[in-house]
Amino acid sequence: MIAFLVGLLAFLATPLAAEEAASPILSVETAEPRGFGYFVGDLLRRDIEVRVAKPFTLEGATQPKPGRLSYWLDLRSVDVSSHDRGEIRVYRLELVYQTFYVPLSPDERHLPALKLRFVDGDKTAIANVPPIGFVMAPLREVIPKKPAEGPAGYLKPDALPRRIATSASRTGFSAGAGLTLLALALLAHHEAWWPFHKRQGRPFGQAARVLRRLARAPSEEAYREGLRDLHRAFDESAGHRLLAEDVGGYLDRHVAFRPHGPEIGRFFAASRQAFFANDLKGAETAMPLPAVAALSAQLSAIERRGV
Amino acid sequence: MARRVASEDDPSGPAGKIDLANWRDRALAFEGVLRNTIVGQDRVVHLLTIAVFARGHVLLEGDVGVGKTTLLRAATRALGGAFERVEGTIDLMPADLIYHTYLAEDGRPRVDPGPVLRHGSDLTVFFFNEINRARPQVHSLLLRLMAERSVTAFNREYVFPDLLVFADRNRIEREETFELPAAARDRFFMEISMETPKDREVRRALAFDTRFYDADALVRSVPEDVLDYRALNEVARAIQASTHASETLERYTLDLWNAVRDPISAGIEVEGVDMTRLVQGGASPRGIAYLVRAGRVQAWLDGRKAVVPEDLRSVFSEVMSHRVFLDPIYELRRDALTRALFDDVFAKVPAP
The missing domain is CATH 3.40.50.300 (P-loop containing nucleotide triphosphate hydrolases)
Incomplete structure (x- = not known):
C-alpha cells in the first residue's frame, strides 16, 4: 500500500514538475469581439495578451502579418507591444480583422487560431490562441414604395456639399496681404524706391539711380550731369554745398564713408578738372562715368545702413 | 623745379617777360617772411x-x-x-x-x-x-x-x-x-x-x-x-592773364553775386532777420571784379591754373563784406549778420 502510494505520488509529481520546467508560457488571455451582429465589411478587433517568463521573446516569424488571410477575411493591422513586469514579459497583440463574407442567412464564421512561438536560444515554447467564432447576418433589401414619378423617384437629390468655413483663411489672407504690403512699403521706403524716391536722407540713393541711367548712354553732357548729381547728393548729405577742400571735415563727420575717402577725393578732383579746368576728356579718363556710378552706389548702400 | 615761362601762355601780352613760377616762389617767400615776423x-x-x-x-x-x-x-x-x-x-x-x-x-x-x-x-x-x-x-x-x-x-x-x-x-x-x-x-x-x-x-x-x-x-x-615792387604791376597783369576762370566758375560767381544782392530769390535765410530788408544795396560790379581778381591770385598762389570755388570762398568775406550795405537797423550787428549771410550764401549756392 505504501509502495503504491509512493508510486502514485511519484507518477503524479513527475509530469507536474516536468510541465513547470517545460512551459515558460505563463498565461494567454484574449479579449474577444462580440460573437454576433456582423455584416459584410465590418471590423473585428481581437486583443491577445501573452505573459512569458524571461528571457523568452516572441519570434518575429510567428507574429501574424497584415494581409489577406482567405477569400473573405483580411487582417487589417497588427500592433505588437511588450513590457516587462518583474521576471515576466507581457506581450500585447492588437489584431484588427475585416470580414467580406456575404452570408445568405445568419452563419457562423471563425477567426483563425494562432500559434505564437517564443524562443530563448535553442529552447522554444508555443502559445496557442484558439480560434473564435462569430455570427454574420445577411444584408436584406427593404423594398420601398414605388414612387409616383417612376424609377427616377428612387434617386434622392444630391446632398448639398458642406460649406467649408473660410472666414479664418480669408482673415489670414487679408492680414498676410496687408503685412506684405506694409513690408513692401517699408522696404520701398528703406531703399528709397518709388513713391519714396525723393525721400529725405537718401540723396546717394537718388544719385545712384540717375547715374545708373546716365552710365548706360555716356556722353559729355551725361558726364557733366552725372557729376552734378553726385555733387547735389554730397550737398544734401552734408547739409550745405560741399567743396573739394571740405571733404576732410565731411569724412570726419560721416565716418562710415571714410573707407571710400580716396574715391571721393578722386571724384572731386575729376569734377574740378571737368568744370573748372575745362578738361572734360582728362576728367573722364581720371574717373569715367561708370566709376562715378559705382561710387554713388557704394555710398548709397552705406547710407541705407543708417549713418 | 622746372621753371615755366609765362610767354608760352600769352606771348603777345605784357606778361611775356614774366616768369610766373619764379614769382610764385618769391610770393611764398614774402608770405613766409611776414608769417615769421607777425x-x-x-x-x-x-x-x-x-x-x-x-x-x-x-x-x-x-x-x-x-x-x-x-x-x-x-x-x-x-x-x-x-x-x-x-x-x-x-x-x-x-x-x-x-x-x-x-x-x-x-x-x-x-x-x-x-x-x-x-x-x-x-x-x-x-x-x-x-x-x-x-x-x-x-x-x-x-x-x-x-x-x-x-x-x-x-x-x-x-x-x-x-x-x-x-x-x-x-x-x-x-x-x-x-x-x-x-x-x-x-x-x-x-x-x-x-x-x-x-x-x-x-x-x-x-x-x-x-x-x-x-x-x-x-x-x-x-x-x-x-x-621787387617795381615789377609787381606787370606780375599782377600776368597772373590775371594766365589764370583761367571757366564758364562754370563764371556762372557760380554770378550766382553768388545774385544771392548777396537778392537773398530771397536764392533762398538765403539769416535767423531773426527780415530778409526783405537786410541788404539795401552794394556788392558793386567793381566788388565782383575784385573778387575774381583775388580768386585768380589765390589760385596762382596755390599752384593752379584755374580758379575754383574754394578760391572765391577763401577771400569772399574780406572782399565783399564792406561792399554790402545793410538796413540801418541791422548796421550795429553788421559783422555777425554779414558773416551769417555769406555762410548761408556758400551753403546754398550750388557749385558746380
Whole structure:
C-alpha cells in the first residue's frame, strides 16, 4: 500500500514538475469581439495578451502579418507591444480583422487560431490562441414604395456639399496681404524706391539711380550731369554745398564713408578738372562715368545702413 | 623745379617777360617772411599777399596793439620802396597830406611836399592810421589816390604807379569818428579783420618772447626787397592773364553775386532777420571784379591754373563784406549778420 502510494505520488509529481520546467508560457488571455451582429465589411478587433517568463521573446516569424488571410477575411493591422513586469514579459497583440463574407442567412464564421512561438536560444515554447467564432447576418433589401414619378423617384437629390468655413483663411489672407504690403512699403521706403524716391536722407540713393541711367548712354553732357548729381547728393548729405577742400571735415563727420575717402577725393578732383579746368576728356579718363556710378552706389548702400 | 615761362601762355601780352613760377616762389617767400615776423596772423598775412599781387588797397580793422602797424611796416620793407604813414585826426585836412607848411629858419613861410609827395613816384605803401578819425575831405583825397594812384599838387600831377594804400581803423570807439563814404570803402580791395591770436602758445610767445618787444628791431629783421615792387604791376597783369576762370566758375560767381544782392530769390535765410530788408544795396560790379581778381591770385598762389570755388570762398568775406550795405537797423550787428549771410550764401549756392 505504501509502495503504491509512493508510486502514485511519484507518477503524479513527475509530469507536474516536468510541465513547470517545460512551459515558460505563463498565461494567454484574449479579449474577444462580440460573437454576433456582423455584416459584410465590418471590423473585428481581437486583443491577445501573452505573459512569458524571461528571457523568452516572441519570434518575429510567428507574429501574424497584415494581409489577406482567405477569400473573405483580411487582417487589417497588427500592433505588437511588450513590457516587462518583474521576471515576466507581457506581450500585447492588437489584431484588427475585416470580414467580406456575404452570408445568405445568419452563419457562423471563425477567426483563425494562432500559434505564437517564443524562443530563448535553442529552447522554444508555443502559445496557442484558439480560434473564435462569430455570427454574420445577411444584408436584406427593404423594398420601398414605388414612387409616383417612376424609377427616377428612387434617386434622392444630391446632398448639398458642406460649406467649408473660410472666414479664418480669408482673415489670414487679408492680414498676410496687408503685412506684405506694409513690408513692401517699408522696404520701398528703406531703399528709397518709388513713391519714396525723393525721400529725405537718401540723396546717394537718388544719385545712384540717375547715374545708373546716365552710365548706360555716356556722353559729355551725361558726364557733366552725372557729376552734378553726385555733387547735389554730397550737398544734401552734408547739409550745405560741399567743396573739394571740405571733404576732410565731411569724412570726419560721416565716418562710415571714410573707407571710400580716396574715391571721393578722386571724384572731386575729376569734377574740378571737368568744370573748372575745362578738361572734360582728362576728367573722364581720371574717373569715367561708370566709376562715378559705382561710387554713388557704394555710398548709397552705406547710407541705407543708417549713418 | 622746372621753371615755366609765362610767354608760352600769352606771348603777345605784357606778361611775356614774366616768369610766373619764379614769382610764385618769391610770393611764398614774402608770405613766409611776414608769417615769421607777425606770428599767429597767418590768414591776415595770406590775404595781404593776395592784395599785394592783385594790386589792391587794404583796410585793416582790429583791436589796438595786435600788430597792424608792424605788419604793414614789415610788408613795406619786404616790398622795398618808400613807406609813408599818417595818423588820422579830426583836424587833419587834405592839404596836410600833400603839403608840409612851416616857418623856415629865415622866418619865411615855406611849403614843401607833404607825406604823399615826399617820395615822388617811389611811394609804395601809404599807411593811413585810424582812417575813420579823419574828415570826409580827407577821405575824398584818399579816394582819388586809391582810384587813380595820382594827386594834383603844385599845379602838376603826381603819379604813383606802385602805390598801395593800407589803412586801419579801430573798431572800439565811435565818438568823433567819420564813417567812410561808400565810394571810398568800395575802393578798398579788401577789408581785413585782425584779431588777437587765439592760440595759447602764440599768445605766450607774444607776451614773453623778447623778439616781439621791440617792433623796430622786429621790422629790421625782415630781409629787404624780397619782392621787387617795381615789377609787381606787370606780375599782377600776368597772373590775371594766365589764370583761367571757366564758364562754370563764371556762372557760380554770378550766382553768388545774385544771392548777396537778392537773398530771397536764392533762398538765403539769416535767423531773426527780415530778409526783405537786410541788404539795401552794394556788392558793386567793381566788388565782383575784385573778387575774381583775388580768386585768380589765390589760385596762382596755390599752384593752379584755374580758379575754383574754394578760391572765391577763401577771400569772399574780406572782399565783399564792406561792399554790402545793410538796413540801418541791422548796421550795429553788421559783422555777425554779414558773416551769417555769406555762410548761408556758400551753403546754398550750388557749385558746380
